[in-house]
Amino acid sequence: MYNNEKSLKLFQKRKDILAKKDILPQELLDLAEFAFKNQFKAFNSSSSVLPQDLKLAPVNEVISGKPLLARSSFPYDFEASLKLFHILLDYLKNSSGPIKASAEIIESEIKKDPELVRVAFEKYLEADDHFFRIFGEKTPESPRTLNFLAQTSITPSIAGITDKLNLALPQNHTWTFGHCPVCGSLPYISSLQGKEGARHLHCSFCHTDYRFLRMVCPFCDEKKEACFEYFTVKEHPGFRVDVCKTCNMYMKTIDFRQLDKKNLPILDDLESLTLDIMARNEGYNRPTLSAWGF
Numbered sequence: 600m601y602n603n604e605k606s607l608k609l610f611q612k613r614k615d616i617l618a619k620k621d622i623l624p625q626e627l628l629d630l631a632e633f634a635f636k637n638q639f640k641a642f643n644s645s646s647s648v649l650p651q652d653l654k655l656a657p658v659n660e661v662i663s664g665k666p667l668l669a670r671s672s673f674p675y676d677f678e679a680s681l682k683l684f685h686i687l688l689d690y691l692k693n694s695s696g697p698i699k700a701s702a703e704i705i706e707s708e709i710k711k712d713p714e715l716v717r718v719a720f721e722k723y724l725e726a727d728d729h730f731f732r733i734f735g736e737k738t739p740e741s742p743r744t745l746n747f748l749a750q751t752s753i754t755p756s757i758a759g760i761t762d763k764l765n766l767a768l769p770q771n772h773t774w775t776f777g778h779c780p781v782c783g784s785l786p787y788i789s790s791l792q793g794k795e796g797a798r799h800l801h802c803s804f805c806h807t808d809y810r811f812l813r814m815v816c817p818f819c820d821e822k823k824e825a826c827f828e829y830f831t832v833k834e835h836p837g838f839r840v841d842v843c844k845t846c847n848m849y850m851k852t853i854d855f856r857q858l859d860k861k862n863l864p865i866l867d868d869l870e871s872l873t874l875d876i877m878a879r880n881e882g883y884n885r886p887t888l889s890a891w892g893f
């Protein structure tokens with residue numbers, strides 16, 4: 600995503616169209632655009648050198664389900680991530696509404712504990728959501744602010760490492776399990792691509808796009824057709840919500856093949872927030888946070 604300059608142009612073009620539609624608050628769209636633009640800069644300035652002693656799983660084990668490198672073992676460029684963290688924190692401090700107050704609280708917590716940002720990055724790598732939920736009690740009006748900051752600022756560095764790691768894996772392979780072959784995390788959204796509508800999953804941590812089987816639940820491996828349902832709403836053309844009645848999970852699927860629109864999963868996830876609310880109201884769950892950490 601960040602290795603292609605076209606994604607940035609596409610983000611800005613689609614954001615302008617979205618702003619006219621009144622689906623999402625303008626402040627949220629502006630924040631997303633600011634964050635995405637600065638993620639690009641951070642991606643280009645992050646070091647993505649793989650440490651010599653990095654232990655990767657053998658490819659045959661990855662094909663049978665072991666991640667190439669568990670997310671908790673991912674190296675990352677701390678300085679570049681820290682810089683982006685403070686750029687985003689400053690932006691939030693200059694915004695209005697509850698998130699401004701949360702940003703000010705986070706800044707004063709960093710003054711008390713200068714290691715807080717490093718700890719937040721490590722907890723994010725370890726997928727320790729408990730840490731962020733407890734911290735969120737200090738910023739009750741926007742409890743996911745620290746998670747948003749940590750995730751958004753470390754992601755470009757992780758993406759640079761992922762681009763290198765991906766070279767070790769077979770390309771155009773159809774994976775037979777739902778988790779990401781690179782890092783082992785769960786996907787946050789899926790898309791149908793190409794003439795035959797190949798199903799691709801998009802990793803919630805390293806953003807790898809990997810092909811997966813069409814009629815299998817990526818969360819519980821259910822294969823019985825009768826267990827799957829989906830719904831669409833006319834306000835969100837090109838999106839559908841796939842649900843699995845066995846594990847009660849749902850996943851949004853992007854299918855822009857009939858539309859004059861290019862998909863960009865990180866923005867597609869934000870654009871279709873209403874569908875998450877609808878799916879939850881129907882009693883279905885999503886095992887991952889949004890692509891933005893909230």
Ligand SMILES: [Zn+2]
Nearest residue numbers: 779782802805
């Ligand atoms: Zn991944």
Ligand SMILES: [Zn+2]
Nearest residue numbers: 816819843846
């Ligand atoms: Zn399932």
